[in-house]
Amino acid sequence: MAKTDRLFRLLHLIRGLTPPVTAARLAAAMEVSERTIYRDIDSLRAAGARIEGEAGLGYTMVEDPALPPQTFTQIEIEALSLGLADVNQRGDTDLAQAANDALVKILATLPERQQRQAAHAVNLVHRFTSPHAPAIDMTLLREAMWAEEALDIGYRDLKEVQTTRRIYPLALSYHERAVMLLAWCCKRADFRMFHVTRIEGYTQTGESFRPRRVTLLRDHIAQLKEHDRKRDRDRDRLDPKCPSDTT
DSSP: OOHHHHHHHHHHHHHHSOSSBOHHHHHHHHTSOHHHHHHHHHHHHHTTOEEEEETTTEEEEEEOTTSOOOOOOHHHHHHHHHHHHHHHHHSOHHHHHHHHHHHHHHHHTSOHHHHHHHHTOSOOOOOSOOOOOOSSOHHHHHHHHHHTEEEEEEEEOTTOOEEEEEEEEEEEEEOSSOEEEEEEETTTTEEEEEEGGGEEEEEEEEEEOHHHHHHHHHHHHHHHHHHHHHHHHHHHHHOTTSOOOOO
């Protein structure tokens, strides 16, 4: 690992671990010697990081030059903590870890008083049910969406019929009991929502759908709006005493 990467990793650990964090604990997490940790802490201090503590006692981050200062109201802190805690419980392993890392970075930019507020947030998340773990690698699926690359997938539908399809993956939608993949299905020439737990494998195609992505998302939103308008018209026709809200 390059020294610059190692220093950023060390900063992240000192931010996130319960202070004071010992050099031995940091060395174990970084898989380096304690002597390397001492040298790297000296380098961080020379760069402007206010790290209190010493060998044998542990270290605490007081001021982090790598992150700009931030300020939030107490309710904004509660909202951030609640939202990221929900991602932690609902997301796959990589997404949950990303939520933890993001919260650590956010908290590291706050004044000490607001860090205490975040540590004692009153809104908590606990889900008695969670989506079944997908068999596919969600990180690679997200990378295909970021790269706007078509995928060939094997899919088993709710009737247990297995098909192979080429899709343009557009977005992941997190529901109470399932994670759904919104995609343009080339086989059906239409939008489809796929249960990620029923995707039984996929192959990268190298085909880019970048020129079509924005248009596809715009068309999908238009379809959803038209569906809502049709639902409201049907409701008004069945019950004229309760007209839909057109404001």
